[in-house]
Each structure stands twice: as C-alpha cells, then as structure tokens.
Amino acid sequence: MSDQMPSLDTFMEGLRQRNPGQDEFVQAVHDVAQDIWGWIEDKPRYHEAEILRRIAEPDRIVSFRVCWEDDDHNIRVERGWRVQNNNAIGPYKGGLRFDESVNESVLKFLAFEQTFKNSLTGLPMGGGKGGSNFNPKGKSDAEIMRFCQSFMTELYRHIGPNTDVPAGDMGVGSREIGYLFGQYKRLTGRWEGALTGKALEYGGSQMRPEATGYGAVYFLRAALKEAGEKIDGKTAIVSGSGNVALHAARKLVDCGAKVVTLSDSDGFVHDPDGFDNDKLDWIYDLKLERRGRISEYADEYSRAEFHEGKAPWAVESDLALPCATQNELDEDDAKALLDNDVLAVCEGANMPSTTEAADAFREAGIIFAPAKAANAGGVAVSGLEMSQNAERVSWDSDTLDDKLVALMEDIHDKCVEHAGETGEDGAVDYARGANIAGFRKVADAMLAYGVI
Numbered sequence: 001m002s003d004q005m006p007s008l009d010t011f012m013e014g015l016r017q018r019n020p021g022q023d024e025f026v027q028a029v030h031d032v033a034q035d036i037w038g039w040i041e042d043k044p045r046y047h048e049a050e051i052l053r054r055i056a057e058p059d060r061i062v063s064f065r066v067c068w069e070d071d072d073h074n075i076r077v078e079r080g081w082r083v084q085n086n087n088a089i090g091p092y093k094g095g096l097r098f099d100e101s102v103n104e105s106v107l108k109f110l111a112f113e114q115t116f117k118n119s120l121t122g123l124p125m126g127g128g129k130g131g132s133n134f135n136p137k138g139k140s141d142a143e144i145m146r147f148c149q150s151f152m153t154e155l156y157r158h159i160g161p162n163t164d165v166p167a168g169d170m171g172v173g174s175r176e177i178g179y180l181f182g183q184y185k186r187l188t189g190r191w192e193g194a195l196t197g198k199a200l201e202y203g204g205s206q207m208r209p210e211a212t213g214y215g216a217v218y219f220l221r222a223a224l225k226e227a228g229e230k231i232d233g234k235t236a237i238v239s240g241s242g243n244v245a246l247h248a249a250r251k252l253v254d255c256g257a258k259v260v261t262l263s264d265s266d267g268f269v270h271d272p273d274g275f276d277n278d279k280l281d282w283i284y285d286l287k288l289e290r291r292g293r294i295s296e297y298a299d300e301y302s303r304a305e306f307h308e309g310k311a312p313w314a315v316e317s318d319l320a321l322p323c324a325t326q327n328e329l330d331e332d333d334a335k336a337l338l339d340n341d342v343l344a345v346c347e348g349a350n351m352p353s354t355t356e357a358a359d360a361f362r363e364a365g366i367i368f369a370p371a372k373a374a375n376a377g378g379v380a381v382s383g384l385e386m387s388q389n390a391e392r393v394s395w396d397s398d399t400l401d402d403k404l405v406a407l408m409e410d411i412h413d414k415c416v417e418h419a420g421e422t423g424e425d426g427a428v429d430y431a432r433g434a435n436i437a438g439f440r441k442v443a444d445a446m447l448a449y450g451v452i
C-alpha cells in the first residue's frame with residue numbers, strides 16, 4: 001500500500017504518459033484533480049486506495065467498425081466507440097455523439113465528466129459516453145437510418161437497462177434515437193429501456209428534450225439567488241443553436257432575460273432586440289427541423305447581424321451560457337467577458353471553457369457554474385425516463401418540470417456545501433463544490449467494493 005501521496009504534478013505526468021495525445025481527457029482529469037488533491041490529502045482512505053487514478057482509467061472501451069452504404073451506393077467505413085467509464089453507483093449512462101471531431105480522447109473526457117455529473121444528480125447512474133466520427137451534416141434521412149442501424153448492430157451487445165443506457169448528445173437527437181432504438185428492439189426482440197431520449201410514443205419522457213437547457217437555467221437561477229441576484233432584466237449571450245442552447249435561450253426568455261446571441265460552427269448572430277418566443281420558434285424550425293445554418297436568421301430578421309467565424313463572447317452581457325462544444329471559450333474570451341463585467345458564466349455544453357478560462361472566472365470571483373453541475377438536468381431526466389420505463393408509467397410534464405427544478409436546486413446546494421469557504425466577496429467556488437461532491441459518492445461506493 002502506498003501511504004505517501006504523490007504530488008498533483010506527478011499524478012498528472014503519469015496520466016499524460018498513459019494517455020498520449022489525449023489532450024481533452026487529460027484536461028478533464030486535471031480540472032477535477034486540482035480540486036480533489038487538496039481535499040483528499042488528510043483522507044488516506046481515498047488516496048491509499050488510488051480512487052482518482054481508478055476513476056480516470058475507464059472500466060472498458062469498446063471500439064468497432066461501422067460500415068454503411070450511402071445514397072450513391074458507396075461503401076462508407078466509420079469508427080464507433082462506447083467508453084464505459086465507471087459503474088460504481090449504477091449502470092453506465094451517458095450520451096452518444098456523432099460528429100467528425102469525435103475520437104477516443106473526446107469520448108474519454110466526456111465519460112469521465114459524466115461519472116461525476118451523474119453522481120451529483122443523486123440518481124443511481126454510472127458514467128459512460130459513446131459515439132462515432134460519422135458526420136451527419138448533409139446526410140439524407142435514409143443515410144442516417146442506415147448508419148444508426150449499423151452502429152447499433154455492434155453496440156447492442158454492450159448495452160441494456162441494467163448495464164449501460166446510452167442517450168443523445170451532439171448530432172444525436174430524437175430522429176437518431178428512433179433509428180437506434182428500433183434496431184436494438186429488432187436485434188434483441190425486447191422492448192426495454194436500453195436508451196433514453198426516446199419519443200413520447202414509444203416510452204420517452206416528457207421534458208427530456210428541454211431538460212438540459214432548462215436545467216442549466218434553473219441552476220443559474222439558484223446561483224444568482226444565492227448571490228442576491230436574479231435573471232429578470234439581465235442580458236444574456238448564448239452560444240450554439242442545438243438542443244441545449246435553444247432550450248436554455250427559451251427558459252432565459254421565460255425568466256425575463258434578453259438573449260441577444262446564438263451561434264453554430266459557422267459563426268454567431270447578434271440580435272440587439274433579443275429573441276422573443278416567435279423568433280425562437282423560427283430558429284427551432286430552422287435548426288432542429290430544416291437543419292439550416294444560423295446565418296439564415298440575419299436574412300430573415302434585418303436588425304440582426306451575422307458574424308462569420310466568430311464566437312459571441314465579446315458582446316456585452318450580464319450572463320454568458322456556452323452551450324455548443326468543448327473548449328469553445330478560451331482565456332482571451334474570458335478576459336473579454338470579465339472586461340465587460342459579466343456577472344455569471346453557466347456552462348450548458350461539456351467543458352466549454354478551457355482550463356485557463358475557468359481559472360480566470362474562479363479567480364475573478366464571478367458566478368461560474370461548471371458543466372458537470374449546470375448541465376446535469378438532461379441526464380437527470382434521462383434517469384427519470386429509466387424509472388418510468390421500469391415502472392411502466394408516464395409522468396406529465398408539470399410533474400417532470402417540478403422534479404427537474406428540485407434536482408437542479410439540490411445539485412446547487414450540494415455544490416455550495418462542498419465548495420469550502422466562500423471568497424472575501426462571498427463568492428461560492430461551484431467548480432470545487434461540484435468536483436468534490438461528485439467524487440465523494442463514487443469514491444465511497446468504490447471503497448465499499450474493495451479492490452476491483
């Protein structure tokens with residue numbers, strides 16, 4: 001047994017050597033380890049049992065070939081993965097991402113983060129993530145269907161309601177979940193809740209599509225309240241225009257904020273008048289149905305401007321919600337936000353801030369709501385979808401919205417409880433609180449199992 005705890009630098013150097021070239025994964029582990037290290041120093045039961053090192057080594061990674069035929073009868077070959085990171089507190093649970101940027105490092109970082117996030121929800125879910133480097137942009141429905149069916153033809157062996165329950169993430173919405181679930185059902189001959197994010201007609205949950213974006217705003221609302229502030233009357237900038245961004249924007253508007261930006265991978269639109277519900281309906285149709293580009297908004301609404309190739313962080317705002325992708329907000333962006341006196345940054349996407357940007361927010365003492373806490377509403381309602389499937393019941397949307405509010409407020413309170421002392425100005429370190437609270441439950445379960 002090693003009773004001498006290595007330094008954080010030694011731990012990170014070992015991790016880097018064991019995971020060469022996996023920058024996103026190393027970043028995600030570092031961001032957790034920097035808070036856990038000090039906390040476990042006087043708790044030998046955690047460091048002697050090498051708990052963090054064990055959580056940072058996925059239980060297993062399944063990698064497979066996904067072969068499909070495009071509409072022109074060309075044979076296409078992609079790679080699929082499922083990273084089953086840790087099932088100490090429940091079946092592996094986490095989304096599937098289809099995007100050309102997907103690789104093992106990205107999925108390992110997401111599965112690692114998911115382990116802590118799912119722990120914070122208080123529901124019995126372990127952490128996993130999967131996906132493919134398949135690029136769904138510009139593909140026909142028939143191509144998407146053939147790809148999903150081929151992907152599931154391997155994945156079905158590794159998942160199940162008590163084993164591993166995937167869901168959507170970037171590039172995987174209700175259309176893809178329909179094709180994936182249909183193929184799972186065909187291959188196994190069983191209807192069972194092996195996926196979440198299903199449509200309501202076949203076992204989906206009310207509020208799952210809205211849950212991540214709404215949940216982020218519920219977390220933000222609780223954090224603002226803690227600081228004696230509120231959303232009403234504030235100006236907000238949001239990045240992304242997918243599932244998370246659009247539902248976050250909708251809930252911000254409901255709460256009285258003026259949301260002035262949305263973006264996609266081509267650039268951002270700035271509407272100085274703000275998006276009202278009619279404009280948001282138009283964007284939902286553009287992005288979630290017609291699968292168009294956010295630049296088209298500026299053609300439709302003449303007061304808006306499209307900024308090609310840019311992110312929205314230099315636009316003046318009180319609230320900033322990065323809801324697109326990892327590392328979309330760097331140190332310079334953080335400086336621009338802080339120079340504009342941003343009050344709160346709430347992460348809807350997974351790890352959208354670089355380490356340097358997150359450190360800048362934490363040092364400045366503004367409200368910084370980290371992804372693993374702020375965007376946990378999506379997976380929490382997925383957990384409730386699992387419960388409804390197991391009990392063969394369907395709850396109505398008001399019930400689910402009430403449960404989501406309660407879950408997000410509970411996560412908020414856990415972060416406050418574990419954050420340690422507040423700063424001189426009363427600032428709560430939500431990142432530290434989320435890391436420690438998320439770690440503690442998984443770590444205690446692992447200790448109970450002994451060395452496995």
Ligand SMILES: NC(=O)C1=CN([C@@H]2O[C@H](COP(=O)(O)OP(=O)(O)OC[C@H]3O[C@@H](n4cnc5c(N)ncnc54)[C@H](OP(=O)(O)O)[C@@H]3O)[C@@H](O)[C@H]2O)C=CC1
Nearest residue numbers: 169170171212240241242243244264265324325349350378
């Ligand atoms: N869906 C969920 O329930 C959950 C999602 N998340 C996280 O939220 C984030 C967004 O997911 P989700 O909304 O589901 O995904 P979607 O696929 O619905 O939307 C992603 C959005 O981000 C944009 N985007 C992608 N890459 C970039 C980039 N490099 N720069 C700028 N914009 C970009 C996309 O633009 P384009 O149209 O050009 O591709 C699109 O608008 C991800 O980090 C995901 O992991 C976290 C918790 C749960």
Ligand SMILES: O=C(O)CCC(=O)C(=O)O
Nearest residue numbers: 094095167169378379382
């Ligand atoms: O709903 C789920 O299981 C997964 C959601 C997800 O992928 C995430 O929280 O990042």
